[in-house]
Amino acid sequence: MSAGLHLDDLCIRHHGAALVRLDVHIAPGEVLTVMGPSGIGKSTLLAAITGTLPPGFTTTGRITLNGRDITHSAPENRHAGILFQDELLFGHMSVGRNLSFGLPATLRGRATRRAKVAAALAEIGLEGFGPRDPATLSGGQKARVALMRMLLSEPQALLLDEPFSRLDAALKDQMRALVFERARDRALPVLLVTHDPGDAKAAGGRVVTLA
C-alpha cells in the first residue's frame, strides 16, 4: 500500500502545549526539507520519528513507514536511520567495527560481513581504512563513515539533523551530493531538517517551514 514515510496529523506537545504540527507524506526517493529558526522543534520532530523523545513530550497522530505503523514502536524496531551534525562514530571501535556494528544480524557468516564492510569502505573511497582508529580520520572521512554505517543497517527512511552544518564549503557540497545520491539509489524517503537554505537547495525537494 502506501510506501514511504507518512506523518498523519502528527502533533508533538510539550507538557500539553503544541510544539510541532505536521501532516506530510514523503515518497521513496523523495527529500522533504523542514526549515525554521533554532528552538522551533525541528530536532524534536526527528526524535518523535526515531522514538527517542525526552520525558514531558507527547505525540498524537500517526507515523507510518512503508505501511507499518511505528508511532509506538520501540526505537530499535522502527528502522528510521538518522545522521546528526556530529558523526558520532563509536570511539572504542575501529572504523571497520563501526560499520559492521550497523549490519543486520540476519546477515550471517564472518566472511560475508567482512566483505560487505570492505565493499562499503570502497564505496566511500576509504579502502583499507577498516582497522583505523576513528579519531585519526579527517572530518570528511568521518562524515562518510557515519553515512555508510547508517546505510549498512538497511534503514527504510533517512532522517538528517543538520548533517552538513559543521563541514566547510567544499566538503559540504561533496557530502550533500553523496548523501542524496545514496538515498535516491536506495529509494529512501528522506526528511532533512536544517536552517541552511543551501541544504534545501541541494536537496531540491519540497520545503516546509515551521513557525
Added chain:
Amino acid sequence: MKRRFAAVIAAALVASSAAATPDPADWDAVLAEAEGQTVYFNAWGGSTATNDFIAWAGAQVKDRYGVTVEHVKLSDTADAVSRVLAEKTAGQDQGGAVDLIWINGANFAAMKENDLLFGPWAEDLPNWKYVDVEGKPAVVNDFTVPTEGFESPWAMAQVVFYHDTARLPEPPKTIAGLLDWAKANPGRFTFPQPPDFLGTTFLKQALYGLVDDPSVLQKPVDAVDYAAITAPLWSFLDELTPKLWRSGRAYPQTGPRQIQLMADGEIDLAISFSPGEASTAIANHQLPDTVRTFVLEGGTIGNASFLAIPYNATAKAGAMVLANFLLSPEAQARAQDPDILGYGTVLSMARLSAEQRAAFDALDLGIATLPPEQLGPVLPEPHPSWATRLAEDWTARYGIAP
C-alpha cells in the same frame, strides 16, 4: 518406627547438647571434640610481641591437637564483652562468635556477674597441677573476685617502672619521691589516661603508697570511708598533675604509647605492668639499650592475666585445649623469654620436673628485666570497685577541663 525415629532425635539432641558443653574432667573426650574446631581467640592486639606469641601457640595446637586458632585482635577487650552481650540480647545462646577471651579485672567481674561465662572448667585442666596457687594467690583471685574455675590464668604481671639511665640514672623509688622528682623535673613523667587499665593501676599504686592501712583496699569502696582514704591521693595528684608531661593536659592513651614517648625522649620514667616489657622493647629497637627497670619500695601491685570462655562459645573444647596448652611448662617458658614476650609464669617451679625447670633456668631475662628475687613484694589488686571509682573521680577532676 515412629518411636525409633523419636529415639534417634532424642539421642541427637543429647549428643548436640553434649557437644555444646564438653566436660573438662573427661579430657580425652575434650581432645576428641576439639579436633577440627576453630577457636576465635579474642585478645588485645596492640602488642606485636603478644601477637607473635599467640600465632606461635596457634601453630602448636594446630600441629598437636588439630585445633585452628584465629586471633581476633582487639583494640579493647570490652569489644569482645560487647559482642557476647549483643548475642545474649539477641537470644543467641549457642554458636557465639567469641570462643576465648584474654580477660581480667573489671571485664571478668562484669561477665561473671551477668552470667556470660561458661564454667567452671579451669581447675580441671590437666596442666592445672603445675599452677602455683599458694605462692601466687592472684591466680585464683582476679582483683579480689574469686575466679572459681571460670577463667584460667596464663601470665603473671607486676607493676614495674622503667627509666632511661642515660637521662635519669637514679629514679625515685617511692610515691612521695616521685612527686619531689617531678617538681624538680617538670614535664618528664606521665601515665596512661584513666580509665585505661594501666593508668588506673598507677592511681591504685599511688594509693598504696599513700594510705596508712592498705587492707581497706581489699573491701568494696562502699564498705569503707572512701573520701577519707582517697584524700591524700587527690592532694598528691593536685600537686603532681601540673608537673606532668604536657602539664597534664594530654595523656598517652595506652601503656605501650609510653614506650614511644620514652624513645622520643619526651619522658624519662614510665609505668608498666610487665616486668619484661622494657627488655622486649630493647630487643625490637623500640627503646635504647640504656633503659632499665625498677620497683617501688614497699612492693608493687601484681595480678594475673586470664582466659575465659563465653557461655555461648562455639568451640568450647578447642578453647580449653588452647588454654591448657598455654599453661604447659613449654608455653610458659617461652612466654617468659624476654626476646619473645617477657611475661611472668603462673607455674610453681617446685611442681615441675627438673627437665621442665631447666627451660626456665636457661632463660636470659634480658638486660632491663629484674630477676624474680629483686621484683620485691607483690601487693594484691584492690577490689574492682576501686578501679571503677578511682577512674571516674580522676576523670571528673583531671580528665575534663584542661
Added chain:
Amino acid sequence: MRLAPTVTLLLLLGPLLAGLAGTLAPALGVFPALGGTRPSLAPLHALLAWPGLVPASRLSLTTGLVATALSLAVTTLIMAGWSNTAAFRWMERALSPLLSVPHAAAAFGIAFLIAPSGWIARALSPWLTGWTQPPDLLIVQDPWGMAMVMGLVAKEVPFLLLMTMAALPQTMPRRSLTVAQALGYCRVTGWLKAVFPQVYPRIRLPIYAVLAYSMSVVDVAIILGPNTPAPLAVQVVRWMGDPDLSMRFIASGAAVLQLLLVLAAIGLWRMGEMLVACLGRLWIDRGGRGHLDPLLALAGAGAAGLSAAGILFGLAGLALWSVAGFWGFPDALPDRLSLDGWARHGPMLADPATETIVIAAAATLLALALTLACLEAEHRFGLTPGTRSLWLLYLPLLIPQIAFLPGLQTLALLVGAETGRGAVILGHVVFVLPYVFLSLAGPFRGWDRRYATVAAAMGVTQNRTFWQIRLPMLLAPVLTAAAVGIAVSVGQYLPTLLLGAGRVQTLTTEAVALASGGDRRVIGLFALAQTGMVMLGFALAIGLPRLVWANRHALRGTA
C-alpha cells in the same frame, strides 16, 4: 531494571533506619538483655550529669565547623586563584593521590611530623633550636583540637577540590570568568563573584558530608584530637567499650546527642550560607575589582602545598619508621635501617590484605551494578531524579556512623542475621554506593544520548547498546568510580568491626588495633599497605583504559 532505584534506596536506607532505631531504644532505656524493659529517662539524666558533656559537645561542634570552613576556604582560593592555569594542573596532580591516603594513616604521619619530638623538630635540632630533648609543648592533642583540625583539613581539601571540579563544567566557569575579567575584575575577585555563587549549590551536599564527618570522626580524633576531654564521638566509643555494661545506655544517649549535634551544625551552616549570600550580594553590588588577589591566590596555593606536604612527608616518615632500627630524638634519621619489621610483620599482612581486597571488590561491584542499573533505568524510563533523591543518597554520609552502626549490630543479631563477611560487605555498600554514584552520575548522564539514538536507528536493542556502546565508552569513569569505591571500602573501620563480629579482619581494623600499641614501625607498615592498596586501585583506573584503548584516542580518559 525499573525497580533499581527503589531497591538501591532500600539497601541504603534500610540499614540506616534500622540502626537508628537500635540506637534510640537503649537511649530511652530499652535494652532487655541489660534489664532495660521499660522506657525511662535515666540514660538521659546520666548523660546530662556527665561533667564532660559541655566541653566534649563544644569540641565536636567547633572542630567540625572550623575544619569544614577552612577546607572550603582553601578549596575556593585554589579554584579562584589557579583554575585553568598550568600551576593548577600541577596542584591537581599533587593533591589527587592524597585522596587515596586513609584518614588514620594520614593522621599518624602528621602526628609524627608536628610533635615536639617529631620529624620537623628533629630536622632542626639541636643545631638550630638547641634542643637535646624535645620541648614540653602541647602541639598534638591540644585541648582546642587545632592539630585535629589541621589533619582533617589536609584530607578534606583534596576531596572538596575533586567535588568542585566535578561540579564546575556544568556552570561554564571559563566563560563566566572571562566575562568578569573583561569587565575589569581581578582573577580571584572575579571568580568569587561570578563563578562561586553558581558552583556552591552544586557542592553543598559534599560540604555537609565533610561537616558531618569532621564532627563525628573517631580514628583521627584519637590520634590528633584532645583527650581531656575527647570530642563526643570518641567518648561514645569509649562508653560502648566500658566494662560496666550499663554504660551502653549512656553511650546510646550520647550517640543520639551526636546525631542531633550534627543536624544542628548543618542547620547552623545553612544559616551561615544565607548570611554569606547576603553579604556577598552587597559585596558584588559595590563593584570592587579586587586588590589583594595575588596574595589570596598565593595563600590558597600555600595552604594546598602545606596539605600535600603534610600528608606526603608524614607518609614518608612512616615508611622510614617501618625500616628503622632504634630512632631516638634528636636524630633526623634512624641509627640504622633494618628489614626486621617487614620480616616479622610482613607475613601478617597477607590475610588481612586478602580480606580487604575481597570485601572492597565485592562491595564496589555491588555498588557499581546498582548505580549502573539506576542510571540506566533513569535513561530508559526517563525518570528525573529530584533534589530529594540526592539528599537520600547522601544520608549515609550525613548521619554519624556511631549513631546507627551499634544499633544495627544489635538488630542484626536480634533478627538472627548472619554477621561476618557478607554483613560487612553489605555494610560497606551503604557507604561505598553514595560515592560510586556521585562519581559516576556526572559522566554517565553527560554521555551523548545521540549515540543511543544512532544505535537504535540502526536497529540495535537497548541492552546491546548498553553493553557494547555505552559501557565501553564510559570505561574510564566507571573504573574511576570503582577506584573511589575501593578507597572508601578500604578505609571503613566501624562497619567492619561491628558487622564482622570482630572476626573479619581488614588492613584497617588491624591497623587501628595495632595503633593502640603505638609501635610506629608496625603502624608505618600497615599504613603503607593500606595506602598502597588504594593507590593500586587508582593506578588501575587510570592505566587500564590506556591499555585497553591504546589505539583509541578518544577513550583513554584524562584522569
